[in-house]
Amino acid sequence: MTDRPDPIDEQLKGYAARWRDALPPPPAVPTDLPTHSAGFGRRGRGVVGWLPLVAAAVVLAVVVVAVRLGQGGTDLGSVGGPTASATTTATSSATATGSAVNNGVVPWVPLPATNPLIPVTTVPASPDPALAQGLPVCRAADLTATSDIEGATGTMYLFVQIVSRTGTAACRLEGFPNVVSLVNGAAVSIPSVHGTVVSDAPGGIYPHPVLVAPDVPAALTLFWSNWCGQAVRQTHVRLTWPSSAGGVTVPGFGQSPGCQMEPGTVVKTPFGVSTFKPAEVRDELVTTAYAGVTATMDAPSVVAVGEPIRLTVTLTAPRDIPLEPCPDILVGDYTQPPDGTNDRYALNCAAVPYRDSAGRPYLPATVPVRFAAEVPAANVGEGTKLLWRLALPDGADPVDAGSATEVR
Amino acid sequence: MTGVGRHTHDMPDAAAFGAWVAPHLPALSRYAHRLVPAAAADDVVQEALVRAWSRRATYDPARGSAAPWLLAIVADQARRHRTRGPRPTTLLADDALTAGPTEPDVDLERAVARLPHRQRQAVDLYYFVGLDIASVAQTMGCAPGTVQATLHQARARLRALLGDSDD
Numbered sequence: 310m311t312d313r314p315d316p317i318d319e320q321l322k323g324y325a326a327r328w329r330d331a332l333p334p335p336p337a338v339p340t341d342l343p344t345h346s347a348g349f350g351r352r353g354r355g356v357v358g359w360l361p362l363v364a365a366a367v368v369l370a371v372v373v374v375a376v377r378l379g380q381g382g383t384d385l386g387s388v389g390g391p392t393a394s395a396t397t398t399a400t401s402s403a404t405a406t407g408s409a410v411n412n413g414v415v416p417w418v419p420l421p422a423t424n425p426l427i428p429v430t431t432v433p434a435s436p437d438p439a440l441a442q443g444l445p446v447c448r449a450a451d452l453t454a455t456s457d458i459e460g461a462t463g464t465m466y467l468f469v470q471i472v473s474r475t476g477t478a479a480c481r482l483e484g485f486p487n488v489v490s491l492v493n494g495a496a497v498s499i500p501s502v503h504g505t506v507v508s509d510a511p512g513g514i515y516p517h518p519v520l521v522a523p524d525v526p527a528a529l530t531l532f533w534s535n536w537c538g539q540a541v542r543q544t545h546v547r548l549t550w551p552s553s554a555g556g557v558t559v560p561g562f563g564q565s566p567g568c569q570m571e572p573g574t575v576v577k578t579p580f581g582v583s584t585f586k587p588a589e590v591r592d593e594l595v596t597t598a599y600a601g602v603t604a605t606m607d608a609p610s611v612v613a614v615g616e617p618i619r620l621t622v623t624l625t626a627p628r629d630i631p632l633e634p635c636p637d638i639l640v641g642d643y644t645q646p647p648d649g650t651n652d653r654y655a656l657n658c659a660a661v662p663y664r665d666s667a668g669r670p671y672l673p674a675t676v677p678v679r680f681a682a683e684v685p686a687a688n689v690g691e692g693t694k695l696l697w698r699l700a701l702p703d704g705a706d707p708v709d710a711g712s713a714t715e716v717r
Numbered sequence: 718m719t720g721v722g723r724h725t726h727d728m729p730d731a732a733a734f735g736a737w738v739a740p741h742l743p744a745l746s747r748y749a750h751r752l753v754p755a756a757a758a759d760d761v762v763q764e765a766l767v768r769a770w771s772r773r774a775t776y777d778p779a780r781g782s783a784a785p786w787l788l789a790i791v792a793d794q795a796r797r798h799r800t801r802g803p804r805p806t807t808l809l810a811d812d813a814l815t816a817g818p819t820e821p822d823v824d825l826e827r828a829v830a831r832l833p834h835r836q837r838q839a840v841d842l843y844y845f846v847g848l849d850i851a852s853v854a855q856t857m858g859c860a861p862g863t864v865q866a867t868l869h870q871a872r873a874r875l876r877a878l879l880g881d882s883d884d
Contacts, residue, residue: 321875332746335742335759338766535833569833570833
């Protein structure tokens with residue numbers, strides 16, 4: 310799945326950060342704790358065993374981000390990122406240049422954008438939807454199905470996996486199944502609705518036919534939440550689809566989910582049903598050499614009217630990534646029209662202190678590299694929501710960071 | 718946990734307990750501020766710490782880290798606190814004006830307050846307490862994927878609520 314910036318996510322992050330900053334200090338641990346004979350932890354592992362943990366916790370409370378200028382780099386641990394098969398260029402060990410880096414931060418220079426051509430690699434969607442085209446519709450008699458429940462009583466997922474029996478030919482499933490809720494074999498009336506919001510398929514809809522074979526499973530997700538009223542029970546779910554006699558039956562949700570509304574509310578929320586989909590789905594991926602680079606931003610929470618916003622963006626790459634071609638960046642208030650204050654500049658690659666054997670600036674694997682940036686005062690409005698982004702081709706995963714700054 | 722030796726019958730050391738919970742105090746305080754009025758948050762945290770002290774023998778590090786265990790106790794104490802007094806209908810919305818930034822995002826706070834319980838819990842723990850997904854999952858007693866889906870749904874609902882509030 311391709312992640313795109315979510316304004317709600319940015320709003321929550323920005324506001325929550327300000328909310329935390331404004332909280333008073335936490336209270337102290339009470340000093341009049343009563344003494345008892347029980348020790349820490351089950352089986353009384355005792356107090357002494359926790360002291361190393363306490364010491365470690367104190368150390369972890371100190372967060373240090375350092376950029377080493379010189380051979381090698383500070384290994385701050387691997388950085389997770391989306392998997393990609395983009396070609397990477399291996400480089401030899403780093404050497405530092407005498408670049409004008411201020412306190413480990415690549416200085417900000419409003420360099421004119423160069424609009425470089427950033428090469429892309431297109432990774433086809435997996436599985437290839439074309440593989441299921443032209444196959445006959447699966448016969449229910451040729452299939453077996455299992456289900457697995459996940460979630461607490463308030464929100465439940467039912468993951469269904471369908472495979473065809475050994476020795477049968479590949480076939481296809483497509484669209485939504487019809488569902489019937491059963492209690493010990495008897496149909497019961499529990500409302501359901503096609504489409505569901507799950508994290509692995511927008512709206513729960515996979516828009517292609519799905520290949521099913523003995524070693525290639527198809528999947529379904531059912532989602533149920535917020536049943537307010539007399540509890541009902543679903544021991545099994547029977548799934549049927551057009552062009553097939555019979556159906557497959559799998560264990561159901563069991564007890565209906567708990568109510569998340571005020572007591573006394575009666576809302577019988579239907580359970581959602583996704584389309585058939587491959588068990589593992591990956592959309593077509595447009596990727597660049599910058600895949601996996603993460604960006605974090607430090608910006609002031611408050612600035613005065615008329616002042617620019619000076620911020621720092623830290624890029625961390627999962628592998629050595631040459632900054633060639635040197636990408637443009639967008640930096641500004643992303644709530645403004647794109648032709649307004651989302652200014653575009655060239656990244657100050659020349660001042661990056663790391664050089665490979667070919668003399669190219671690059672981001673060393675796992676070494677945070679900090680870049681200063683500035684949003685001009687003229688582009689700063691009340692409640693500015695900042696965005697710093699590498700200018701990458703359409704469809705590639707963005708490398709960006711954002712925050713909210715209050716202008717007074 | 719490696720556990721150094723066994724001290725089944727040791728007399729507990731309150732100072733060591735205090736040092737053990739100290740790194741988690743900010744998270745506990747943040748969570749309390751999300752659950753009860755600001756004026757009661759410190760009381761809830763201290764009551765939770767006393768309860769954690771008295772129930773420390775039930776903590777099993779093999780089942781998860783300390784923070785989710787402590788946060789669950791805070792949530793329990795917050796529930797007890799709310800049942801002791803009148804329940805305001807817009808708890809978080811009103812108390813956003815006394816806790817947090819001097820200019821709170823009132824629309825956002827009110828929208829969060831209207832989320833279903835589990836979605837609000839996920840939003841509070843992830844965004845406001847600042848836990849990672851795995852810790853949120855431990856605290857909520859569900860899988861990390863469920864947390865991600867719950868947050869996804871919460872954001873979708875907030876998007877709809879905040880869009881509606883602009884009308």
